[in-house]
Amino acid sequence: MNEISSAAIIELALDLANSLTTKDRFNRLLDTVRKVITCDAVVLLSHQTGTLKPLALQGLSRDTLGRRFLVKENPRFEVLCKSSEPVRFAADSPLPDPYDGLLNNRAGDLPVHACMGLPLYFDEQFLGLLTIDSLTPHVFDNIPERTLVLISAIAAATLNTALMIEQLESKAQHSQEVVAELTKAAWQREGGELIGESEVMNQLKQELDIVAPSDFNILIYGDTGVGKELVARTLHQNSLRKTGPMVYVNCAALPENLVESELFGHVKGAFTGADKNRAGKFLLAHGGTLFLDEIGELPLSAQSKILRAIQSKEIQPVGKDNVEHVDVRILAATNRDLKEEVQEGHFRADLYHRLSVYPIRVPRLEERHGDVQLLSGFFIEQTKRKLGVKQLKIEPAAILYLERYNWPGNVRELEHVISRAALKAKARQKLSTVIVISIDDLGALVSENNHNADNTVTPEVMPSMPPAQLDCSLRDATDAFQRQLIIAALEQEHSNWAAAARRLNTDRANLNRMAKRLNIKVLKQVF
Numbered sequence: 001m002n003e004i005s006s007a008a009i010i011e012l013a014l015d016l017a018n019s020l021t022t023k024d025r026f027n028r029l030l031d032t033v034r035k036v037i038t039c040d041a042v043v044l045l046s047h048q049t050g051t052l053k054p055l056a057l058q059g060l061s062r063d064t065l066g067r068r069f070l071v072k073e074n075p076r077f078e079v080l081c082k083s084s085e086p087v088r089f090a091a092d093s094p095l096p097d098p099y100d101g102l103l104n105n106r107a108g109d110l111p112v113h114a115c116m117g118l119p120l121y122f123d124e125q126f127l128g129l130l131t132i133d134s135l136t137p138h139v140f141d142n143i144p145e146r147t148l149v150l151i152s153a154i155a156a157a158t159l160n161t162a163l164m165i166e167q168l169e170s171k172a173q174h175s176q177e178v179v180a181e182l183t184k185a186a187w188q189r190e191g192g193e194l195i196g197e198s199e200v201m202n203q204l205k206q207e208l209d210i211v212a213p214s215d216f217n218i219l220i221y222g223d224t225g226v227g228k229e230l231v232a233r234t235l236h237q238n239s240l241r242k243t244g245p246m247v248y249v250n251c252a253a254l255p256e257n258l259v260e261s262e263l264f265g266h267v268k269g270a271f272t273g274a275d276k277n278r279a280g281k282f283l284l285a286h287g288g289t290l291f292l293d294e295i296g297e298l299p300l301s302a303q304s305k306i307l308r309a310i311q312s313k314e315i316q317p318v319g320k321d322n323v324e325h326v327d328v329r330i331l332a333a334t335n336r337d338l339k340e341e342v343q344e345g346h347f348r349a350d351l352y353h354r355l356s357v358y359p360i361r362v363p364r365l366e367e368r369h370g371d372v373q374l375l376s377g378f379f380i381e382q383t384k385r386k387l388g389v390k391q392l393k394i395e396p397a398a399i400l401y402l403e404r405y406n407w408p409g410n411v412r413e414l415e416h417v418i419s420r421a422a423l424k425a426k427a428r429q430k431l432s433t434v435i436v437i438s439i440d441d442l443g444a445l446v447s448e449n450n451h452n453a454d455n456t457v458t459p460e461v462m463p464s465m466p467p468a469q470l471d472c473s474l475r476d477a478t479d480a481f482q483r484q485l486i487i488a489a490l491e492q493e494h495s496n497w498a499a500a501a502r503r504l505n506t507d508r509a510n511l512n513r514m515a516k517r518l519n520i521k522v523l524k525q526v527f
């Protein structure tokens with residue numbers, strides 16, 4: 001048997017370097033072993049907690065790949081695992097052979113044969129074994145020790161590389177799963193569902209179904225608090241990128257001098273304070289979605305930088321010489337009228353066109369007929385959980401009151417109103433298991449964005465609530481309020497007294513009595 005030639009080593013090194021997959025690497029390794037050592041079977045096994053797992057083999061039946069050998073049950077393996085050097089078993093060794101009956105083209109027990117094993121160590125760590133068998137006894141006797149040491153070293157390095165790649169791949173896979181899980185969790189925290197059955201909401205949902213799986217950049221626009229962020233998260237969750245990250249950037253909060261570093265990253269030492277390399281938002285969103293919230297607030301200088309990145313799909317971290325390729329889908333949101341901003345020169349027309357390949361308008365709550373009740377139910381259930389109360393309900397009259405308001409702060413305002421009211425109701429009804437939100441708990445509806453004079457609830461319903469009326473008697477104010485509420489209920493129920501009574505959580509006789517006392521005359525009584 002010859003000493004392994006330098007040519008064979010170089011050839012193997014090149015082969016291994018060119019191999020793309022682990023399987024490929026293992027097979028090339030076994031090919032080389034067979035070129036250097038004449039044998040009938042060669043097996044590469046990895047070792048983990050007392051078990052040997054065949055990773056690649058030649059000359060044995062394929063089912064061997066599925067076998068797991070417990071070291072302590074296989075004396076030959078036990079000897080090999082304890083050794084730090086190649087071991088040649090005597091041809092007549094009485095130790096049972098784990099490959100008995102597994103050799104290709106040979107049924108039954110193995111006869112007297114040549115058998116050896118090379119323990120594989122890398123960095124003093126035991127990784128596994130390479131076993132070599134031949135049906136010709138004594139055939140391994142004259143192989144130079146140096147050849148075996150070299151083969152062991154090459155096999156150990158190959159195995160180590162494969163195990164490292166496997167570990168890295170599983171780490172990468174794990175990180176990707178974590179990102180997908182966190183993105184999904186953020187979406188679910190927001191509710192994860194666009195509540196609403198109104199015509200405009202159904203239209204919106206249909207649009208989202210159509211554009212989500214596309215890779216279009218989308219501009220989401222609409223008033224404050226309508227749910228633009230929730231729409232963006234829904235788009236990501238329903239896109240082909242949903243297992244990738246969704247990275248959030250609040251453009252309004254980007255300091256102008258840090259825009260570039262925030263978006264594109266920087267290298268260590270690029271500027272004072274840059275004490276380590278940092279990936280920018282574009283790179284973090286690679287393979288996923290970049291959500292540019294409040295895009296209308298972005299200064300013009302930053303707009304051109306973003307435009308360049310979107311056009312070229314490349315970014316250049318601050319202080320780095322070369323560019324990096326990035327694959328991101330952009331979703332942008334604004335409550336400004338961007339077209340108008342473009343006309344006034346505050347927003348770049350070219351960026352506007354790039355972003356709004358498919359613009360989506362999220363309607364105001366006022367436009368979503370019938371949705372206030374559904375959304376109230378959704379927020380009541382959410383608040384119930386947050387407050388840890390057993391049951392939380394709302395009076396029909398209170399719902400009616402909410403339905404008559406114009407909601408300038410949209411869904412967010414409704415969410416806050418419900419949370420506040422629930423807290424008040426809970427404080428009032430400390431001992432009850434069922435907490436009921438009453439109209440009083442809602443208070444006077446005045447939007448948090450108090451700049452709009454129309455923010456208070458419509459005067460037909462709540463004439464007596466504003467402070468100007470405080471000097472009238474409580475009795476008069478209550479009467480006026482009840483009167484308006486009853487009229488509103490009758491209007492909504494098309495003068496159906498029984499339905500109006502149900503809405504107000506009272507019975508029909510009582511409603512009739514009150515109406516009489518309050519001098520309410522309704523033209524037509526249906527029932």
Ligand SMILES: Nc1ncnc2c1ncn2[C@@H]1O[C@H](COP(=O)(O)OP(=O)(O)OP(=O)(O)O)[C@@H](O)[C@H]1O
Nearest residue numbers: 190191193194195224225226227228229230411412
């Ligand atoms: N259709 C909906 N169903 C359930 N929850 C909603 C819906 N729309 C909005 N919300 C909730 O209302 C709140 C406000 O929504 P969001 O933050 O998405 O609004 P926005 O349009 O981004 O507001 P802003 O303009 O102030 O940034 C969030 O808590 C969101 O989960």
Ligand SMILES: [Mg+2]
Nearest residue numbers: 228229293333
């Ligand atoms: Mg928002």
